[in-house]
Amino acid sequence: MNKIIAVFILSVFLFQSCKEEPKLDTKTNMEKxxxxxxxxxxxDTPFGVPPFDKIQSEDYLPAIREAIQVHSKEIDVIVSNTxxxxxxxxxxxxxxxxxxxxxxxxxxxxVGSANTNEVLKAAKKIISPELTAHRxxxxxxxxxxxxxxxxxxxxxxxxxxxEEFFLLEETYKNYVRAGVNLEGKNKxxxxxxxxxxxxxxTTFGDNLLDETNNFEIHISDRNKLGTMSESLLASxxxxxxxxxxxxxxxxxxxxPSVNPFLQTSPNREYREKLFQGYALRGNNDNDKDNKAIVxxxxxxxxxxxxxxxxxSHADYVLSKNMAQNPDAxxxxxxxxxxxxxxxxxxxxxxxxxxxxxEGVEGDFNGSDWRYYVEKIRAERYNFNExxxxxxxxxxAVREGAFMLADKLFGMKFKPMPDAPKWHEDQQVFEVxxxxxxxxxxxxxxxxxxxxxxxxxxxNELRMQSNxxxxxxxxxxxNFNFPPPTKDTPSLLSFREAQTxxxxxxxxxxxxxxxxxxRSLSGxxxxxxFVEFPSxxxxxxxxxxxxxxxxAKHYQTGEVIPAEMIEKMNAANSFNEGFRTVEYMAAAYxxxxxxxxxxxxTKDVNTFEKEAMDKIGLIDEIIPRYRSTYYSHIFxxxxxxxxxxxxxxxxLDADTFAEFKKTGDIFYPELTKKYRAMLAAGGSKPGExxxxxxxxxxxxxxxxxxxxxxx
Numbered sequence: 001m002n003k004i005i006a007v008f009i010l011s012v013f014l015f016q017s018c019k020e021e022p023k024l025d026t027k028t029n030m031e032k033x034x035x036x037x038x039x040x041x042x043x044d045t046p047f048g049v050p051p052f053d054k055i056q057s058e059d060y061l062p063a064i065r066e067a068i069q070v071h072s073k074e075i076d077v078i079v080s081n082t083x084x085x086x087x088x089x090x091x092x093x094x095x096x097x098x099x100x101x102x103x104x105x106x107x108x109x110x111v112g113s114a115n116t117n118e119v120l121k122a123a124k125k126i127i128s129p130e131l132t133a134h135r136x137x138x139x140x141x142x143x144x145x146x147x148x149x150x151x152x153x154x155x156x157x158x159x160x161x162x163e164e165f166f167l168l169e170e171t172y173k174n175y176v177r178a179g180v181n182l183e184g185k186n187k188x189x190x191x192x193x194x195x196x197x198x199x200x201x202t203t204f205g206d207n208l209l210d211e212t213n214n215f216e217i218h219i220s221d222r223n224k225l226g227t228m229s230e231s232l233l234a235s236x237x238x239x240x241x242x243x244x245x246x247x248x249x250x251x252x253x254x255x256p257s258v259n260p261f262l263q264t265s266p267n268r269e270y271r272e273k274l275f276q277g278y279a280l281r282g283n284n285d286n287d288k289d290n291k292a293i294v295x296x297x298x299x300x301x302x303x304x305x306x307x308x309x310x311x312s313h314a315d316y317v318l319s320k321n322m323a324q325n326p327d328a329x330x331x332x333x334x335x336x337x338x339x340x341x342x343x344x345x346x347x348x349x350x351x352x353x354x355x356x357x358e359g360v361e362g363d364f365n366g367s368d369w370r371y372y373v374e375k376i377r378a379e380r381y382n383f384n385e386x387x388x389x390x391x392x393x394x395x396a397v398r399e400g401a402f403m404l405a406d407k408l409f410g411m412k413f414k415p416m417p418d419a420p421k422w423h424e425d426q427q428v429f430e431v432x433x434x435x436x437x438x439x440x441x442x443x444x445x446x447x448x449x450x451x452x453x454x455x456x457x458x459n460e461l462r463m464q465s466n467x468x469x470x471x472x473x474x475x476x477x478n479f480n481f482p483p484p485t486k487d488t489p490s491l492l493s494f495r496e497a498q499t500x501x502x503x504x505x506x507x508x509x510x511x512x513x514x515x516x517x518r519s520l521s522g523x524x525x526x527x528x529f530v531e532f533p534s535x536x537x538x539x540x541x542x543x544x545x546x547x548x549x550x551a552k553h554y555q556t557g558e559v560i561p562a563e564m565i566e567k568m569n570a571a572n573s574f575n576e577g578f579r580t581v582e583y584m585a586a587a588y589x590x591x592x593x594x595x596x597x598x599x600x601t602k603d604v605n606t607f608e609k610e611a612m613d614k615i616g617l618i619d620e621i622i623p624r625y626r627s628t629y630y631s632h633i634f635x636x637x638x639x640x641x642x643x644x645x646x647x648x649x650x651l652d653a654d655t656f657a658e659f660k661k662t663g664d665i666f667y668p669e670l671t672k673k674y675r676a677m678l679a680a681g682g683s684k685p686g687e688x689x690x691x692x693x694x695x696x697x698x699x700x701x702x703x704x705x706x707x708x709x710x
Contacts, residue, residue, distance in 0.1 A: 039063035039104050046419055047430065047441050049474055050107040050461060053420035057119035060108045064127050067101035068134045074098065075138055078147070085147035087158060091168055095517050096467060103462065105131065110459045111422045114478050115451045124202055132198040136191045139178035148172055163683045167517050177320070179308055186307055193304045200293050205453070205635035207288040211281040212253045213450050217274055220248040226266035229386040234485040253278050254448050256482035262370040263385075268360070275367035282628030283605070290628040291604040297634055298593050298600060313594040317640040321526045322647065322686045326595045329643050335700065336646070337584055339709035341616060343577025348620055350376065366620045373575050383571035388564065389491035393554035394446055394481055397497045398427075400550025401504040404540055407666050409512070409675055410434030416441070431511055440464070440473040440511045447490065448480040453631075456480060456499050458506035458523070464681075465518035473522060475510040477503045489554060494568060501541040505534035514679040521681040527641040529686030531648035533678060539656040542569065543665055576707055578621060585623035587643040588615050590633050594640040604628065650703050651690060657702035658694060
């Protein structure tokens with residue numbers, strides 16, 4: 001998930017303070033905390049994991065501020081060096097700087113996104129603009145850039161390895177892209193823009209978290225619930241008690257609640273209420289409204305792009321991606337959009353007919369879509385998702401991911417029950433080679449809670465590097481699965497199980513990295529390449545051969561029957577038009593906001609409607625993310641980059657087609673090449689990495705076939 005998942009997605013979804021800010025920024029408290037701060041001490045923990053059991057929320061702000069000062073001094077040493085600039089004393093010295101800040105801020109970002117509280121929110125509000133200013137002081141430092149430029153001017157005569165050469169080029173280009181060549185008021189204006197964007201991003205995420213947590217539908221009459229699954233009834237009953245109700249059932253905007261409700265509730269009124277609650281987050285004209293933030297952020301991003309010499313924010317962002325420019329993205333999406341839209345239109349007619357045949361009056365709405373999809377899946381394919389959930393108990397699915405990594409790469413996962421954690425629900429594992437060699441550590445955080453942002457993501461608490469000493473990676477996977485109830489463990493839908501394998505693919509990308517420089521390790525790859533290693537895992541996990549390894553009934557141990565797999569795969573192939581259209585609508589919306597070459601003068605809802613009308617989006621489908629809750633692009637690192645999931649899907653479909661051609665989905669020679677590609681991290685351009693792996697440019701045919709668009 002981005003150029004550096006551990007920077008963008010890590011810092012992206014942390015939230016600002018509410019009414020009171022903790023007294024963390026007084027000089028007395030700062031000095032006191034620095035002396036005893038466990039974040040600043042040596043981490044005497046297994047494999048150097050953060051000492052989460054000793055860290056207090058109040059420790060983060062003073063630790064980050066101290067780490068900023070340490071980093072600034074390291075930069076001063078580089079700049080003030082009287083010796084001629086060399087690759088070692090400038091480029092490598094830069095790479096080696098900021099270790100303490102990276103360590104502390106990565107821990108802060110990870111905890112803040114997965115287990116936030118009022119102290120962490122307040123700290124984020126304070127420190128976010130300070131971190132932005134610190135980064136600008138480095139990236140816009142003219143004297144530092146003079147040394148970088150001196151080394152860069154010698155690149156054709158220096159004796160460097162391919163990775164060293166790539167680091168030199170990337171360092172130079174990154175400073176130019178950051179605006180180091182700007183002067184005077186333009187440079188000062190850039191700093192102002194960066195600071196303001198940081199503040200707005202934080203507020204956007206805070207508003208979205210509050211809007212999501214504050215909504216509920218409480219139902220006290222069991223007769224109004226219809227034939228909902230027992231697991232949904234149990235979890236919603238516990239949610240009602242948690243929210244202060246003596247009895248009844250509470251349904252929320254968290255994914256494990258809203259999606260099953262829309263799929264199974266026969267009550268149109270309640271479905272519409274929940275659907276609109278989800279679709280209008282950040283768009284309710286209250287103190288959590290995000291519309292003004294969207295307008296200001298898109299305007300500032302355009303202004304920044306213009307300052308840096310680009311026509312639009314999209315031109316600026318895409319110049320570093322595989323796509324390279326907006327036209328390439330639009331041309332790519334146009335190859336898929338017409339087929340996807342027509343498939344969705346055909347499905348809409350079938351769904352609306354079922355509703356009409358049932359005697360339901362009125363128009364077929366977006367809130368009806370998922371409910372009637374489930375009816376078709378039941379009637380046409382004799383499939384009921386609740387029958388499959390017992391075969392996807394979350395622990396078994398986790399073990400399935402581990403077994404797949406073993407089959408592919410010989411990796412082993414050893415529980416670390418005594419490892420320090422940021423929440424009791426976390427599970428921690430040491431990752432080993434087949435011969436017992438230590439690879440790294442993975443933290444896994446499975447269940448939804450109010451202190452955790454929505455969605456699923458991967459973080460890097462520590463990136464792999466090898467500058468004299470091999471530093472092993474520490475990664476995290478974070479999910480929002482339904483928590484266990486008093487009667488049953490967490491039972492996943494197939495899509496939720498797919499999400500686990502997806503994020504685990506990101507984790508493998510970080511864990512298997514084997515490069516010299518941390519800024520080029522693991523997931524530090526172009527935005528439209530980073531989703532490839534995650535999405536390709538989804539292909540393996542649904543193969544009958546792999547399902548047989550882990551999809552076992554949590555009570556009986558029975559392997560999921562072949563007949564059920566066949567029905568499940570057939571049923572899951574239905575509604576592909578909807579899934580692709582709602583995703584692509586969001587990708588188009590992102591590109592529309594960020595391809596602007598002149599400041600937008602329309603309100604957010606008007607702009608969004610015109611963008612969707614332009615591509616012919618039907619009324620019954622809304623973008624997967626509407627503007628006011630589009631955290632990927634307004635509080636994350638995916639601006640002008642949400643298309644990347646589909647771009648990467650071309651790569652993953654093409655890759656798995658190659659495995660299938662061999663007749664062995666674990667074909668050793670291909671697996672070895674795939675691991676080598678993961679190990680290379682971002683030490684080469686994405687297109688070059690793919691060509692070295694597969695031996696040619698990617699082909700779109702396998703994706704068209706997979707989606708049924710041929």
